[in-house]
Amino acid sequence: MHTTTSAHRLGALGLAATLAVAACGSDDAASDGGGPDSAPASSCADAIEAPTPAAATGSTAAMSDDAMDDDAMTDTTDGAMDDDAMDDDAMDDDAMEMDMSAMDMGDASATPASDVDGAALACGEFELLDSRPSGYDDVAGSAVIARSDAGTTVTTRLTGLLPNVDYVSHLHEDPCSDSGGDHFQFVDGDVEVPPNEIHLLFTSDGQGEGFMTAENDAVAGDDAVAFVVHPVEFIDNKIACVDFAADDPDAVAAAIESGPAFDESQLEGMAGTDMDEMDTDEMDMDEMDTDEMDTDDGGSADDGGSAPDPDDDG
Template sequence: MNAEHHSDPLGVITSPREWLTRALKPLSSTIHTPQTSQEKTMKTSTFRRASVVPALIALGLAACGSDAGDSTDTGPMTTDMDMDMNMGDPDATPADDVVGAALARGEYSLMDTRPEGYDGVAGTAVIARSPLGTTITTELTGLLPNVDYISHAHAQACDDGNAGPHYQFEVGGSEFPPNEIHLAFTSDNDGNGFMTAENAKIAGTAAVAFVVHPMEFIDNKIACVDFIEDEPGSIDAAIAAGLDESTMDDMDDEG
């Protein structure tokens, strides 16, 4: 990042780091980690739907899918764009509970790039593809308490170039949601994390992995999930059928 970026007295934010600092404030509410599907659906939370901050996502992109040294100065950023984009809602329907969805899931494996203090991280991520779009839910333990994290769907397996670039619905298109799936959350006092992110688009089969980072050390990937289908071939079949709701019901009946 350009060290000369600054914030002017009129309040125009010109530094991605300043965007990040301001963005972390709404993410610091305590998150309850649900134990059952009913709790996930019915629980209450003081966490508000997180607004995606463009510079915050850009930091993740630089660390996750490209060389940070290649970043360029694009000039002052404003709050006018992308403020309605969503990086997670703890009250959203968890991926496991999405009706008529083709599901894939996996357990986190630690990555060599993780910072110190994360050797005990464990958890799962689930991706659901349904007529309503794509839902990803992640649950983790062993995180540092009260720390902000960001995660993304990736287009390569965990052991293939550290999961490679972010998954994009339109390859080469926007590096922001809804063309990518981003998810942010804050760990609770015990180092647990839970969040669900939704996207109105249906992810293709190239969305094969999910990576989590600490927000403060965005270039250090902590852990990665390789998604494995609950029913082999179900995702291909669902996508080929256009994820027609009646077709999905038939698939469920066959299971």
């Protein structure tokens, strides 16, 4: 994690605050005819409109075909998973040691960041990154981070994604000009999953829209400056990035100073844990509706790595 001071970080946020008004779509004062004495609306409070519950999907929903490991399951003729046909070696107690339900990777029904009472808000719009796979040129959307006495809440909504595909997004430590740099961590080290990091795992709907909110009991520090979204299947390919700009940098600084600190005891026994270990053999299958799984099309997130180069004829 970077050691840049809060004053330096929040100074940069202050310089960017005027850009946040445009980035987060707050032209309310002008459209309402407000004069110079009108109080400006909070740009981040209006940055994201939550979708209807039916449109929101998350980490507890059944994973899409491409994110499932066919080696860990066998289809029956009707497409539902046959529990008796499961590979016992892959699904034994040792393989279940990592329970994804214990990690907060998002809850679409949680209070969105923009609606957290008394929170200091920062937000921004996604900009496309050169590392994005082909098919993502129309991605757009916003992200909001809220810091409060309750901890940290992050909400994102995107359009232009591929439909019915799994995505993961994270807080990052560097600006989008550096593609976000490394993941933000509460404690520097080799625990690269929640609660030490803030991840939002979600599945796009049939129209290519995605929405998710994640919460953490601790307040993220001033080095949580950006937010990046990746496809789960090609985790090394960053699609788009948000540079957070604060509505009120002083309020953000105060929230960081007075908010709840991270409880490092949560990381006991998690040394070396990262996303590479979180394949389907280690997911908590109790959280997944096997009747909704359909693996007829195959595919596996375990392939990992990067998407093929769209310019590569091979």
